Amino acid sequence: MRWLALCSTPDAPAGDIDALAWLALSFTPRVARLEEAVVAEMSASLRLFRGARALRLRLRAEAELAGLALGTMAWAPTALAALALARCPGTPQPDRLCEKLDALPLQALTAAHAHHAMLARLGCQRLGELRRLPRAAIARRFGPALLTALDQAYGGLPEVHDWLTLPDRFDARLELPWRVEHAPVLLHFAEQLLRQLCAFLTARHAGVRTLRLAWQHDAMRARDVANSGELTLATADTTRDLCRLTRLLGEHLSRTTLAAPAGEISLSADTILPLQELSAGLLPGAGEPQERTTTNALLERLSARLDPDHVLEGRLHEDHRLDRMQSWHPWPADACAPVRRPPGPQPTWLIEPPQPLRCDAREQPTYCGPLSRISGPHRIEAGWWERHGLQTRDYYVYRSAARGLLWVYRERLPDAAAASSGWFLHGTFA
Known part of the structure; x- marks a missing residue:
């Protein structure tokens, strides 16, 4: 067997060790909690991850992405030996397991902590010196638990573990060390729960699109205040990016x-x-998914900062009237059924209401100077089923030397032509 012991840094929050256990489950199903560390049996995963060194580097990289403070790691044929080696990272380690453990101090084995003072008076400072004492005398004076732990660490007795499993859903709570009166301060504590969430999602090979952060109000609140509040977050795509x-x-x-x-x-x-x-990949276009994710993260922050109604997304709709074939909705808009492509170019921005244009001597529209026709006409005669919705127009694309591409139409109704030139500016292209 090849056991890997994982320890958090001394200043890591208490919840990080549970997150490390969930992260280890993405490498092997045989993961258990052992005192202050996590132990994982990696024999079946070494070939998949191309050896112990590559697996250790991959695990450290995944922990860094999840924001977890991963401390020392150690390999050993038994779980207790791996934990003892992880507790003493600076100790010189020979090749054989017995020699490695013999060189460790007594603090490396939890079962010896309670008897450290007595063992020190006997001249025992290391596990090797303890192992050379008479076993019968050790059992009579210190009890059988110390010998059992020694034998399990050295591989003389089998170890029994309660294997960890992932829950079906993520739900974590944290009691705050003091009363928080301002919502932005909650972010400091919520980061601990987000790290646990990212480790949980890594083990699941999954992501989320909706999160719910809830808080319980203090008991010394006003009578008209509810006992709790909550905040729902939605992302544009499935993610488990901690920073995002x-x-x-x-x-x-x-x-x-x-x-x-x-x-x-x-x-x-x-x-x-x-x-x-x-x-x-090395081929062109390999970074497009990452660029799309970065754009979505930026739009999420803008939507939260500016209000959802100020970050809009254009969508196409089925309609014969060109100006009705697109509409703007708060981003991200709900998915809609595929629609046919517009018969002609659609402007980036519509001008509502359409702006009347003047004509030159040839009865051609002008706007900040003469215009040159690019395409058109595209004739529209639709909307008769709506009150005041009939459109009889000829749409064109014109180029202006000062304003770029313009979306222009000419009204073919006699009353509109009598009131104006009949030419209107209806949109611009970015």
Whole structure:
């Protein structure tokens, strides 16, 4: 067997060790909690990840992406030996397991902690010196637990572990160390829950599109204040990017006001969606998915900062009238059924209401100077089924030396022609 022990850094939050266990489950199904560390049996995964060194580097990289403070790691044939070696990273380690463990101090084995003072008076400072003492005398004076731990560490007795499994849904809570009165301060504590979420999603090979952050108000609140509040986050695509989720949550919390001080927060993700893993490539266009994800992250922050109604997305619709074939909705808009492509070029921006244009001597439209025709006419005669919706127009694309491409139409109704030149500017192209 090849056991790998994972320890967090001393200053890591308490919840990070659970997140490390979930992260290890993405490498092997045989993961267990052992005292302050996580142990994982990696024999079946070494070939898949191209050896112990490559697996260790991959695990450290995944922990860094999830924002976890991964400390020391150590390999050994037994779980207790791996934990003991991880606790003493600076100790010189020979090739054989017995020699490695013999050189470790007594603090490397938890079962020896309670008897450290007595063992020190006996002259035992290292595990090798303890192992050379008479076994019967050790059992009588210190109990059988110390010998059992020694034998399990050295491989003389089998170890028994409770294997960890992933829950079906993510729901984590955190009690705050003090009463928080301002919503942006909650981000500091919510980051711990987000790290656990990203590790959970990595083990699931999945992502999320919706998160819910809830907080419990302090008991000393006003009578007219509810006992809790919540905030829902939505992303444009499926993701488990810790930095992206943290920035998005920070934007929402900066616009949130707590009705009363909060004493506890919780983060939940009810819907877990599969996340397609993209392979790296050297061919042109390999960075397009990453560019799209970066654009979505920027739009999410703008939508949270400016208000959803100020970040719009254009959508096409089925209609014979060209100006009715597109509309703008808050981003991200709901998915819609495929529609036919417009018969002609559609402008980036519509001008509502259309702006009347003057004509020159040849009865051609002018706008900041003469215009040159690019395409047209495209004749429209539709909308008779709506009141005041009939359109009889000829659409053109003109080029202006000062304003670029313009979307222009000529009204063919006699009353409109009598009131004006009949030419109107209806849109511009970016």
